[in-house]
Amino acid sequence: MGDDGAVGSDLDEWSTLFTAMVLQALPFLVLGVVLSAAIAVLVPVRVWSWLLGRRTVVAVPVAAACGALVPGCECTTVPIAGRLTERGVPFAAAMSFALASPALNPIVLLATAAAFAGRPSMVVARFVASFLAVMVVGTYLAATGIQPPYRARHHHDHGDDAGVLRRLLGAAQHDFSHTAGLVVLGAGLAASLRVLLPDDLLPRLAEHPAAAVAALVVLAIVMALCSESDAFVAASFVAFPSVAVLAFMVVGPLVDLRLLLMYRASFGTRAALAIGGFALLGAVAATVLVGRVLL
Amino acid sequence: MNRWWRVGTGLLLAALGVAMIVVAITGDSLFYVRDVMTLPLVISGGFVAVLGVATITGTVAVEHAPRSLAFVALAVVFILVVRPGPLSVEAGITFDAEARRVQSHFEIPRDALVGAGASSGSVRDHAIELHAGQIWFGVQQYPDVFDEVAIRMIGQFDITDEGDDVLVRFRITCCAADALRVTIHLAGATGDVQPGDWIEVYGQWDGDVELPGLRVTEVAKIDMPERPYLTRSDD
Numbered sequence: 001m002g003d004d005g006a007v008g009s010d011l012d013e014w015s016t017l018f019t020a021m022v023l024q025a026l027p028f029l030v031l032g033v034v035l036s037a038a039i040a041v042l043v044p045v046r047v048w049s050w051l052l053g054r055r056t057v058v059a060v061p062v063a064a065a066c067g068a069l070v071p072g073c074e075c076t077t078v079p080i081a082g083r084l085t086e087r088g089v090p091f092a093a094a095m096s097f098a099l100a101s102p103a104l105n106p107i108v109l110l111a112t113a114a115a116f117a118g119r120p121s122m123v124v125a126r127f128v129a130s131f132l133a134v135m136v137v138g139t140y141l142a143a144t145g146i147q148p149p150y151r152a153r154h155h156h157d158h159g160d161d162a163g164v165l166r167r168l169l170g171a172a173q174h175d176f177s178h179t180a181g182l183v184v185l186g187a188g189l190a191a192s193l194r195v196l197l198p199d200d201l202l203p204r205l206a207e208h209p210a211a212a213v214a215a216l217v218v219l220a221i222v223m224a225l226c227s228e229s230d231a232f233v234a235a236s237f238v239a240f241p242s243v244a245v246l247a248f249m250v251v252g253p254l255v256d257l258r259l260l261l262m263y264r265a266s267f268g269t270r271a272a273l274a275i276g277g278f279a280l281l282g283a284v285a286a287t288v289l290v291g292r293v294l295l
Numbered sequence: 296m297n298r299w300w301r302v303g304t305g306l307l308l309a310a311l312g313v314a315m316i317v318v319a320i321t322g323d324s325l326f327y328v329r330d331v332m333t334l335p336l337v338i339s340g341g342f343v344a345v346l347g348v349a350t351i352t353g354t355v356a357v358e359h360a361p362r363s364l365a366f367v368a369l370a371v372v373f374i375l376v377v378r379p380g381p382l383s384v385e386a387g388i389t390f391d392a393e394a395r396r397v398q399s400h401f402e403i404p405r406d407a408l409v410g411a412g413a414s415s416g417s418v419r420d421h422a423i424e425l426h427a428g429q430i431w432f433g434v435q436q437y438p439d440v441f442d443e444v445a446i447r448m449i450g451q452f453d454i455t456d457e458g459d460d461v462l463v464r465f466r467i468t469c470c471a472a473d474a475l476r477v478t479i480h481l482a483g484a485t486g487d488v489q490p491g492d493w494i495e496v497y498g499q500w501d502g503d504v505e506l507p508g509l510r511v512t513e514v515a516k517i518d519m520p521e522r523p524y525l526t527r528s529d530d
Contacts, residue, residue, distance in 0.1 A: 013386045020327035020471035022370045023336065026315060030339035111468075170355040172348045177304060180311070181363035184370045193471070209312030229468035236475055265363065 005191055008292040009123075014195045021187035021224065025075045025258070030175065030266030032076035036083035037171035041164060048089045059093035060138035064131065067100030073226060074102045075183065075195060075257055079175045082148070082266040091147050091267075096138035102227040103130040103253040112249065115231035121294050122246065129250045129283070129290040136282030137254070138277060146213045146274050148267035182265045186258030194259075197222070203239060212244040217284060220252035227253035254279040304360040305351030311367050312344025314374040315346035325522050326381040328470045381523040382471050384453040384463045387509050389450060448479065448496050449520060452488045460485050462496055462509070466525035477525065493519045 027051065064152045067077070081098035085091045102108070109123055116122040197219075205215035225233060234248045263272035318324045319336035328336075349355045375380065450462040460481040465474040481496065488494050497513040 009383070009385040012379060013382065015373060015377055016327065016382055016386075019370075019373050019377075019379055023315070023318065023324060023327050023374070024332070024341075024470035024472070026311075027332065027335035027339040030342055034342070129390050167353060169346060170347050171353050172342075173308075173350055176343065176346060177308065177360045177364050181361065181366040184366040185363065188366070188369070190472070223472065225467040225473050229470075229473040232468045232475060233473050265361070 006084040010195045014191050017191035017194055018187050021190060021258070021260065022184055024226065025073075025183050026180070027038075028073040028075040029079070029179060030039060032073075032079040032173045033175040033179070035076065036079040036175050037168045039080065039083040039087060040171045041167045043087065045088050048087050050083065056090040056142040059090050060096045060142055061135065063089075063093040063097040064100040064104075064134050064136050064138060067097040067134075068104035068131070068261050069106075070097075070101050071105040071107045072098075072101035073228075074253060074256075075262070077101045078259070078266050079179060079263045082175070083171075085148060090142065092138045092141035095141055096134055099134045099137060099254055099275075099279065100131070105227075108227045108231070108253070111228050112231040115235040122242070125246050125290050125294040126249050128283070128294070129246060129286040130253070132286035132290070133250055133254055133279060133282035135284070137278045140278045141271075141274065142261070144274070146271050148271045179262055179265050182261035183258060186224060186256075186261045190222055190257045193222040202237075206237070206239040206241075206244075209241050209244070212240045213247050213284070214286070216240060216244045216248040217280070220248045221280075222258045223252070224256040224258040225252055238283065243287060246291050247284060247287040251280065251283045254283050300360065301353065302325075302351050304364060305347045305349070307347070307364060307367050307371075308350060308373075309344050310371045312342070312347055313341025314334070314371045315343065317470025318374050322521060323378060325524070326471070327377070329467060329524075329526050330522060381519070382465050382474055384451045384492065386465075386474075386476075427430045446498055446500065448480070448498075449517065450494065450496075451490075452481075452485065452492045452494050453490045462494070464525055465523070468526070471524070474524065479507040480510055481511050485511060485514050488514060488516060493517050 071079075077098040081094040084094040084097065104127060109127060112123045112126050113120065187220070202215060202219070205211045216234075223230075223233070230249055230252045234245045237245050237248070260272060260276050263275050267275070315336050318327075319333045322335055346355070358514055448462060450464040453461050453463045455461055462479045462481055464477050465471070466477055467474050481498070483498070485494075493516065495515045495517050496509060496511055498511040499511040500509060514515065
């Protein structure tokens with residue numbers, strides 16, 4: 001960024017990345033708030049109690065397994081987790097579902113297989129490490145009993161006396177207006193850090209195993225990629241050790257700049273820090289462990 | 296929520312919804328996301344616009360809107376007013392896809408071949424990426440297959456730090472944020488084209504130049520294609 005031309009180029013790149021991340025996220029966010037509104041308005045509380053029960057110790061792995069079967073984008077599952085919690089699902093279970101869906105779903109695994117053609121161990125390693133990381137977060141939330149401050153916030157006047165459509169719109173409007181701005185902010189931060197990151201930094205860090213893992217973990221947090229695309233970017237890091245590449249794919253769907261802001265908007269600062277912190281710790285630990293065994 | 300706050304919130308949501316629809320139907324969304332996102336952008340934009348109108352008219356009652364919603368205005372400005380172009384070859388942090396694309400199996404994309412011995416189909420954008428790894432391997436292993444076969448490709452011209460002429464195209468999986476830079480080296484005269492120019496290149500595969508290479512026979516400047524990025528569906 002030494003001259004005006006480079007600055008202009010950086011601004012152009014920032015504008016394109018920012019707009020791209022916003023436009024990619026918004027349709028999935030809308031899908032998420034529509035589904036979460038439907039959960040809030042159409043599905044009786046007793047259904048969730050019947051599906052997942054109140055026993056968190058069982059609900060966490062069940063929810064994680066359910067999430068792994070449902071292809072969901074991060075922007076979709078966070079609002080859904082909020083509504084599930086509001087409807088009585090244990091927070092730890094709701095978050096296990098929300099984290100597992102984008103990290104473990106079949107489309108993500110197929111994309112990983114395509115990106116790492118001829119290396120099935122990378123697909124297995126991604127699945128196992130991501131599942132372990134989700135379980136770390138779910139278990140921590142279950143053990144500590146952290147709850148988002150929902151019930152105080154969500155009782156406003158789209159009550160049962162309004163029509164179903166109005167209640168759906170009201171719930172969707174609430175969730176969208178509480179999340180959209182932070183998705184935009186997260187995209188702006190991610191684009192800024194992408195542009196400011198020195199071009200020659202990554203190749204230098206690739207030479208040292210610990211630094212390589214740390215570098216790609218930071219990059220995953222900064223880039224805020226969709227989980228269905230991150231494997232293709234990860235596969236381009238040919239100079240990096242496999243465990244660092246795996247860390248990039250395991251960390252990204254669980255914790256990135258955009259997600260941290262969404263967690264805070266949906267669950268409050270305390271829960272967001274707990275989720276983000278333990279997702280990061282769990283993902284890195286699981287990656288190193290699984291990487292040593294499988295890669 | 297007081298009236299003005301409610302109207303402001305509604306207008307912001309309606310503007311965002313309109314922006315999502317406009318960027319999709321004008322085709323500008325192809326600068327940022329895949330073409331398969333066009334319909335979802337229109338539908339979800341319509342839904343957001345409805346939310347905005349419902350908020351303005353008071354159809355939905357909303358207790359309060361967070362201040363963070365103001366960032367949505369920034370998105371609207373960039374989508375409708377700034378309207379940034381697609382990634383250019385000057386983009387700083389991009390990831391190079393060519394090193395991993397050398398495969399032990401290759402297949403000639405028939406519609407990338409024109410001229411002697413080639414099929415008569417039109418050229419598809421995906422050719423540049425398939426050739427980037429697979430054809431190079433083929434050139435090394437089966438040079439006779441590629442003798443006298445003419446190739447036509449479309450991309451942006453660029454010059455590497457080492458001074459090599461290259462043809463560049465970005466491939467996206469979801470959006471421009473995950474763009475991978477696909478590069479083909481060009482051997483031979485490229486005329487007066489400048490870095491960033493969109494060009495159409497005719498040539499033949501050359502196993503002697505750096506991976507992967509095209510011996511250029513003809514270069515022409517063209518307008519930017521309607522769809523500037525390659526996507527996974529092009530593979």
